[in-house]
Amino acid sequence: MSVSKLNKQQFGQFVDAILAAGRKVVGVVAKNDRFVFNTLKSAKDLRLDYDVTILSPRKYVLPQVEPLLTFEVGGDAKSVKQNEPMILLGIHPYDLIAINQMDELFSEGEYDTHYMDRRKNITLVACDVAKASKNVFASSMETAVADKGYDILITDIGDAYLLDAATEKGQALMAYAKGAAAATAEDLKKRNAIQEANKTGLNKHKLNCKPSYLPKLMETAYNHPVWEEKARLCYSCGSCNQVCPTCYCFDVQDRVNWDLKTGTRVRCWDGCLLENFATVAGNHNFRKDRSARFRHRLYRKAKYVPEKIGGQIACVGCGRCVTACTADIANPVTVYNRLMEERTIG
Ligand code: SF4
Ligand code: SF4
Structure with missing residues (x-):
């Protein structure tokens, strides 16, 4: 489709026009000295110059707690859908790629109508990274730029923004952009220069192999001592799971109301590092050891999920787990590089 150009003032008017039309917009805003995705009230609050958000936009495509159905003892269960239309504005390419991966995972095999109905109502407006965060390694993971998967891609070129509307949803949103000009070759x-710089520049931790090699690397790493060594320091707090844009594991719980007759079945975020994640009926925990849980997370990123979605690695290099881990052990690059150094295969 087409790339348009809006000067900074016109861009603010564009966002405010969307808000004035009553559309729900979730954008990046400052919170203390960090950044978060939140419901946007005005264009002046939007920060497309952010480095990274504390949580990824995953919380809008897969809410932390989501009602699935309501039930009544002796009565029918009624499906509940949480799929309010919204525009997610300012998603960095690595987070966009994480959402695209989740779309594949929730639509393959058992098609998840709760997730997919919501996703169909979400417009993804991505933006190229303007400032590297302290732990990003998206360049190593080949997720620093995106050439698909967005409805609109915004790039700050200094005095103006370029808006690449790639889908019908994106084109429809451009109707709010008054005074847009066609982008020139210059x-x-x-x-292009910004995107090329990001391809190599978002790399505070360097993975010593191509990401596509990771599934092969993991084939012989299952009994490596690194799992036990790292896990000795792990608090099983689950923070690395909670901040991760690609973690999508959930628990399903029935929450009974005070009347003891009615209730709601919810799905809520879970995390494979939490001690009870793998506890099943009979109180049997098939991943009781911390080292097994620690290993599982990194196998999932580098082998199990890629096997489901055509080799895509389920770590997009956002660096959030590195920042969130109090014990300083969650960095996937540190572990994968160690396995690379001590690998027993070619
Ligand atoms: S594993 Fe860590 S760096 Fe990789 S996507 Fe998840 S939070 Fe980001
Ligand atoms: S954030 Fe660190 S300490 Fe907490 S569960 Fe993850 S690896 Fe363990």
Whole structure:
């Protein structure tokens, strides 16, 4: 489709026009000295110059707690859908790729109508990274730029924004952009330079192999001592799971109301590092050891999920787990590089 150009003032008017039309917009705003995705009230609050958000936009495509159905003893269960239309504005490419991966995972095999109905109502407006965060390694994971998967991609080229509307949803949103001009060859050159710089520059931790090699690397790493060594320091707090844009494991719970007759079945975030994650009926925990849980997370990123979605690695290099881990052991690059150094295969 087409790439348009809006100067900074016009861009603010574009966002405010969307808000004035009553559309729900979730964008990146400052919170103390960090950034979060939150419901946007005004264009002046939007920060497309952010480095990274504390939590990823996953919480909008897969809410922390989501009602699935309501029930009544002796009565019928009624399906509940939480799929309010919204525009997610300012998603970095690595987070966009994580959402695209989740779309594949929730639509393959058992098609998840709760997730997919919500996703169909969400417009994804991505933006190229303007500032590297302290632990990002998206360049190593080849997720620093995105050439698909968005409805609109925004790039800050200095005095203006370029908006690449790639889908019908994106084109429809551009109706709010007054005074947009077509991007010139010079504008596109600037955008290209920003994206090329990000391809190598978002790399505070360097993975010593191509990400596509990781599934092969993991084939012989199951009994490596690194799992036990790292896990000795692990608090099983689950923070690395909670902040991760690609973690999608959930628990399903029945919450009974005070009348003891009615209730709601909810799905809520879970995390494979939490001690009870793998506890099943009979109180049997098939991943009781911390080392087994620690290993599982990194196998999932590098082998199990890639096997489901055509080899895509389920770590997009956002660096959030590195920042969140009090014990300083969650960095996937540190572990994968160690396995690379001590590998027994070619
Ligand atoms: S494993 Fe860590 S760096 Fe990789 S996507 Fe998850 S939070 Fe980001
Ligand atoms: S954040 Fe660190 S300490 Fe907490 S569960 Fe993850 S690896 Fe363990």
